[in-house]
Amino acid sequence: MTATTTRKPIRKAVFPVAGMGTRFLPATKAIPKEMLPIIDRPLIQYAVDEAREAGIDQLIFVTGRGKTALVEHFDHAYELEATMAGxxxxxxxxxxxxxxxxxxxxxxxxxxLGLGHAIWCARAIVGDEPFAIFLPDELMIGKPGCMKQMVEAYDEVGGNLISVLEVPPEEVSSYGVIDPGARRGSLTEVRGLVEKPPREEAPSNLIISGRYILQPEVMRVLEGQAAGAGGEIQLTDAMARMIGQQPFHAVTFAGKRYDCGSKTGFIEATLAIALEREDLADEVRSIARRLLGD
Known part of the structure; x- marks a missing residue:
């Protein structure tokens, strides 16, 4: 496969948002975890804004029961708008x-049935086009955004790409990491993927961080894939099978990542973004100092 002759633009993005958000119960009993706000924007809005910045205009939400609020958030709110206008x-x-x-x-x-199965559920809408994947729990803050950085890299090399971040070596056992090949700037050839390796066996300290650009052939791989870790169909397993069949690169994200799937990560993201906002920074900094007794 020659990426330069078969490349198509990235117009579609899949957002797997079917999870139950049990780590945030009882807050997520009736509200999707992706609708929990970081300051005044729900988590899903940050991911959608990042997609639009990258030139993506077709959004595919893979949802589950009780997730209608995610779609309604992006609909017209006629009563609200009429009241505000009045x-x-x-x-x-x-x-x-x-x-x-x-x-x-x-x-x-x-x-x-797992992340891989969630992506496979979008196969009919993805069709024969390359597509992006956003894990909204991973809040990626940068200028430009993570996906825009990836699309710029895709325009150069084509194929499949994943976002990665460098972490201290002692943290690699908590993440999936890449086996790196040749490096050029922020681009690294991916020779393999290793899930949560012991520190002494990790091939790198570059962790996979929740943004992907994949070719549509991954859907056929997922269709015939058996369950993996945890009895689920794993996207990582499908990507690993595509390495060597198509170009595969990692893009080291120039920005900050916040793991909003954890309570402490959610709090960290809220504080970090508040401290970057001119309308909030001074007051939040003052509150923090008071609470910490400084």
Whole structure:
């Protein structure tokens, strides 16, 4: 396969959002975890904004039961907008929540069979196009955003790409890491993927960090793939089978990652973003000092 002759633009993105969010119960009993706010924007909004910045306009939500709020968030809220307009309030704050008609599709993952299965559920909508994947729990903050950095790399090398971050060697056993090949700037050839290796056996300290650009052939790999770790269909297993069949690179993200799938990561993200906002930074810094007794 020659990437330069078969390359298509990245127009579609899959957001696997069917998880039950049990780590945030009881807050997530009736509200999807992706709708929990970081300051004044739900987690899913950050991922969608990142996708749009990268030029992606077709959004595919892989949902489960009780996740209708995710779709409704990006719909028109006629009563709210009419009330705001009647009170001469600007509607600009709602602009990022509006999706062009037909550009948001929701498909159902009826049973929780893993990330790979969730991606496979979007196969009919992805079709024969390369596509991006966003794990909204991984909040990626950078200028430009993580996916825009990846799309720029894709325009150069094509094939499949994953985002990675460097972590201290003592942390590698908590993540999937890459077996690196040749490096050029932020691009690293991927020779293999290793899930949670012991520190002394890790091939690198570059961890996989929740953003992907994959060719549509991954759907055929997933279709015939047996369950892996945890009895689930693992996306990592499918990607590993594509290495050597198609170009495969990692992009080291120039920015910050916050693991909002954990309570401490969620709190860290909230504080970090608040401290970057001109309307909040001084007051939040003052509150932090008071609480810490400084």
């Amino acid at each position: 009170r001469d309030k600007s509607l600009a704050i709602l602009e990022p929540t509006r999706i062009e008609p037909g550009n948001l599709v929701a498909v159902r993952q009826q049973v929780p």
